[in-house]
Amino acid sequence: MKEKISESFIQTIYPKILYYGTPVLLLTTLNEDNSTNISPMSSSWALGYSIVLGMSSTSKAYENICRHQECVINLPDSSLWTNVEKIALLTGKKPIPSFKEEMGFQFEKDKFGVSGLTPTLSNLVSPMRIQECPIQMEAKVVDIRSLKQTPSLVAVETEVVHVHVHSDIILRDNYIDPSKWSPLIYNFRHYFGLGEELGKTSRSET
Ligand SMILES: Cc1cc2nc3c(=O)[nH]c(=O)nc-3n(C[C@H](O)[C@H](O)[C@H](O)COP(=O)(O)O)c2cc1C
Numbered sequence: 694m695k696e697k698i699s700e701s702f703i704q705t706i707y708p709k710i711l712y713y714g715t716p717v718l719l720l721t722t723l724n725e726d727n728s729t730n731i732s733p734m735s736s737s738w739a740l741g742y743s744i745v746l747g748m749s750s751t752s753k754a755y756e757n758i759c760r761h762q763e764c765v766i767n768l769p770d771s772s773l774w775t776n777v778e779k780i781a782l783l784t785g786k787k788p789i790p791s792f793k794e795e796m797g798f799q800f801e802k803d804k805f806g807v808s809g810l811t812p813t814l815s816n817l818v819s820p821m822r823i824q825e826c827p828i829q830m831e832a833k834v835v836d837i838r839s840l841k842q843t844p845s846l847v848a849v850e851t852e853v854v855h856v857h858v859h860s861d862i863i864l865r866d867n868y869i870d871p872s873k874w875s876p877l878i879y880n881f882r883h884y885f886g887l888g889e890e891l892g893k894t895s896r897s898e899t
Contacts, residue, residue: 696832713846716876719767719810720746721820722757724802729772729812729821730757730785731804733777735879737766744832746849749828750839751793753785758849762834762875766851771877776808776825777790778884783807817855831855864869868899 712735720732732754736747744766749753758764769777783801784793805812805821812821814830822829833849840846864870871890878885 694818697748710881712879712881714878714880717769717774717879717884718746719769719777719826721765721767721822722753722754723761723820724753724757724785725760725817727819728802729805730802731780731808731810731823731839732785733781735837742853743835744830744851744853748847750845750847751786754794755787755847755849758834759837761819763820764822764832764851765815765818765822766829766830766832766853767823768828769823769826769877770883773810774877774884775792776850779875780804787790814837815855827859828869829857831844831857841872843890871899 698807708779715735718734718737720734721729722732724730730753732752734746734748734754738745746766754764763864780801782796782798783804784790784798785800785804786793787796787800789800801807803822806812810826811824813824815822815829818831818833822831830853833854834849835852836850838848838850840848858869862870862873864873871893875886876888
């Protein structure tokens with residue numbers, strides 16, 4: 694248990710970044726020529742088989758899901774962080790949005806080639822999934838909403854329709870073994886793995 698913190702110990706700041714530690718996902722979407730784009734993302738949450746993605750409308754991913762309402766939510770494990778970082782400053786969008794060009798982004802169509810990741814056919818959707826990612830969730834896009842406060846950002850509601858999991862992290866047929874699954878965490882723009890297990894909720898079935 695952590696010691697009680699006195700109020701005088703707490704400061705007010707205006708953090709430049711609020712990415713407070715969420716799993717990285719690699720979203721695959723269908724380009725206009727039926728090839729597959731990969732977009733690294735960290736804004737997502739899952740409830741049941743619904744997954745909501747937080748996305749910039751300036752991305753190729755957004756353009757692709759507006760045209761073709763399917764995607765694969767691929768979850769890399771922590772060992773894949775360098776593969777993710779190889780495509781961090783790339784976009785499949787052409788022309789490159791000017792603000793991204795100023796940030797040093799470059800156009801790249803073949804993000805599989807650059808990242809060293811392997812495309813593999815999906816079962817129920819057209820975008821390829823990523824073989825090296827231990828969890829690959831095929832999904833249909835159900836709804837796209839602009840954020841009220843920042844309309845250039847969108848919340849993309851998806852419904853997962855098929856889940857592929859590497860055998861070595863499966864527990865008793867239909868569970869993911871949390872002691873074997875090691876998500877890649879995006880922690881204030883630094884990549885982390887998980888630490889040791891601390892305990893489990895009373896609702897855990899494993
Ligand atoms: C680890 C990581 C996490 C990111 N998270 C998000 C995110 O949650 N939402 C988003 O719109 N962009 C996110 N980005 C930025 C996109 O990956 C970037 O805009 C990229 O150009 C998108 O590719 P695309 O334009 O080909 O779709 C993230 C980048 C990295 C490296």
